[in-house]
Amino acid sequence: MRGVIALVVAGVVLGLSGTAVAEAEVAPCRPGSGAKYKGKDFTGGAALPADLRCADLTGAKLDAVDLIQKDLSGALLKNASLKEADLTQAKLEYADLTGADLTDADIGQMHAKHSVFRGAVLDGVEGAQAEFPHADLTGAKFRRADLGQTEFTDATLVDADLTEAKLGQVDARKADFSRATMPEAELTQGELDYAVFRGADLTEAVFTQAELKGADLRDAKVEGASFTQADDLNLTGALGEPEDVPDDAQGSTSELPEDDVAGRAPRDRTDTSRGGGSNLGLMLAVVSGVGLVLTLIFWGVAHRGRLERAARFTAARRAAEEDVTRLGEAIDSLDFDFQIHNATDGGSGDQDWRHAIDAYEAARNMLQRAHAEQDLAQVAHAVQQGHQALGRMRARLR
Numbered sequence: 001m002r003g004v005i006a007l008v009v010a011g012v013v014l015g016l017s018g019t020a021v022a023e024a025e026v027a028p029c030r031p032g033s034g035a036k037y038k039g040k041d042f043t044g045g046a047a048l049p050a051d052l053r054c055a056d057l058t059g060a061k062l063d064a065v066d067l068i069q070k071d072l073s074g075a076l077l078k079n080a081s082l083k084e085a086d087l088t089q090a091k092l093e094y095a096d097l098t099g100a101d102l103t104d105a106d107i108g109q110m111h112a113k114h115s116v117f118r119g120a121v122l123d124g125v126e127g128a129q130a131e132f133p134h135a136d137l138t139g140a141k142f143r144r145a146d147l148g149q150t151e152f153t154d155a156t157l158v159d160a161d162l163t164e165a166k167l168g169q170v171d172a173r174k175a176d177f178s179r180a181t182m183p184e185a186e187l188t189q190g191e192l193d194y195a196v197f198r199g200a201d202l203t204e205a206v207f208t209q210a211e212l213k214g215a216d217l218r219d220a221k222v223e224g225a226s227f228t229q230a231d232d233l234n235l236t237g238a239l240g241e242p243e244d245v246p247d248d249a250q251g252s253t254s255e256l257p258e259d260d261v262a263g264r265a266p267r268d269r270t271d272t273s274r275g276g277g278s279n280l281g282l283m284l285a286v287v288s289g290v291g292l293v294l295t296l297i298f299w300g301v302a303h304r305g306r307l308e309r310a311a312r313f314t315a316a317r318r319a320a321e322e323d324v325t326r327l328g329e330a331i332d333s334l335d336f337d338f339q340i341h342n343a344t345d346g347g348s349g350d351q352d353w354r355h356a357i358d359a360y361e362a363a364r365n366m367l368q369r370a371h372a373e374q375d376l377a378q379v380a381h382a383v384q385q386g387h388q389a390l391g392r393m394r395a396r397l398r
Contacts, residue, residue: 027114031096032056032076068385069355088385089358106381108362126378128366146378148369168369193232203240207233223256313373320370320379324363327386331356334390337397352389359386 034054041061042048048065049055054074064084071091079099087105092112100120107127116136123143133153141161152172161181170190178196183203187210194214202217204224213232223240227233227249235242236251338353363382370376 027094028074029054029094031074031094032058034074069351106378108378108382109358126381128369128378129362146375148366208244221256222253313371313376316373316376317367317370320367320376320383323380323383324360324367327356327360327363327383330387330390331360334393334397338393352392356386356389356393359383359389 032054034056035049035051036056037049037060038056039059040046040057042065043061043063048067048070052070052072052075054076055072056076057072057080058076058078060077060080062080062082062085065082065086067082067085067087067090069089069091070087072095073091073093075092075095077095077097077100080097080101082100082102082105085102085105087102087107087110089109090107090111092110092115094114095112096116097120098116098118100117102120102122102125104124105122105126107122107125107130110127110130112135113131113133114135115132117132117140118136119139120137121141122145123141125142125145125147127145127147127150129149129151130147131151132155133151135152135155137152137155137157137160139159140157142165143161143163145162145165147165147170148168150167150170152170152175154174155172156176157180158176158178159180160177162185163181164184165182166186167190168186168188170187170192172195173191173193174195175192176196177200179199180197181201182205183201185202185205188206188208190207190210192207192210192212192215194216195212196216197220198216199219201221202225203221204226205222206226207230208226208228210227210230211232212230212234215232215234217235218237220238221240222235222238222242225240225242226244227242227246228244230246230249233246233249234251235245235249235253238251238253240253240256242253359382363379363386366375366379366382370379
């Protein structure tokens with residue numbers, strides 16, 4: 001019997017050891033242990049090294065550099081500048097980008113599991129379908145970023161700033177948004193089961209049809225936040241008055257602390273019982289009338305502006321649909337030639353072909369999610385990338 005127990009224990013120990021070894025082997029290297037390019041300037045057309053895995057790029061300048069599908073796994077990019085860089089489908093798994101500046105970069109479909117972006121700036125990034133599972137994004141800034149369908153599973157976003165970020169259909173199960181700044185963030189149809197929002201600012205955020213099973217909203221400010229058709233909502237310990245709360249929501253909110261209540265005017269304690277009452281009443285009536293007229297004027301202007309924006313968006317969307325269709329037709333027209341050429345040159349053109357198809361699929365997906373003119377810019381960018389890949393293929397086929 002003792003021998004059987006010993007064998008079982010040994011098997012368990014070996015199994016656990018094997019698991020630990022397997023997990024340890026996932027990381028490609030110690031960040032920055034590869035080639036050294038610290039502080040190097042790659043802007044202005046400077047050639048990129050062929051191998052950037054585990055490279056030390058601390059403080060490097062990579063503004064507007066094409067890093068599409070580049071493998072930067074395990075790279076050290078602390079305080080690097082990647083403003084407007086194109087990181088579409090780039091691999092940044094286990095990379096360290098602490099303090100890096102990626103303002104207005106394109107990070108669509110970027111792979112960044114277990115990466116570190118502590119204090120990084122990603123304001124205005126186009127990040128549809130980017131992947132950040134298990135990433136450390138503490139204090140990162142994603143203000144006005146487009147992060148539709150991005151994955152933040154089990155990621156740490158403590159103290160992050162996601163003001164006005166678009167997070168539609170985000171997968172952020174078990175993510176930690178503690179003390180995050182997220183006013184007017186859009187999390188429509190987000191998968192947020194067991195996410196933590198303790199102390200976060202969710203003022204006027206949108207959680208329409210979001211999945212919130214086990215989500216922790218204690219001490220979170222939910223003033224004006226919309227929870228239309230949200231599933232498994234529990235508002236226990238939340239602060240403020242949310243909107244469109246489902247009937248099956250659990251818990252209740254508390255009032256915001258007085259210091260956080262905006263726009264609260266002090267009560268008028270003027271005593272009108274002794275003279276001047278009629279004059280004050282007349283003055284209030286006149287002011288109210290003027291206010292009503294101005295309100296109607298401003299509403300009319302705003303309404304006309306909304307109609308004009310809607311018309312522009314409809315026209316722009318129609319044009320974007322035509323561009324995506326033309327890209328698909330261009331791919332179809334090259335399909336036969338590609339199959340013949342690929343069979344004779346050993347598959348050297350397969351990467352560009354795959355890139356063109358991926359760009360087409362990405363453009364279609366982003367077009368389906370687009371609801372404003374700025375959303376169509378990413379569609380146009382994907383279409384452009386697809387045509388560029390096809391152009392390289394045509395050059396080889398001649």
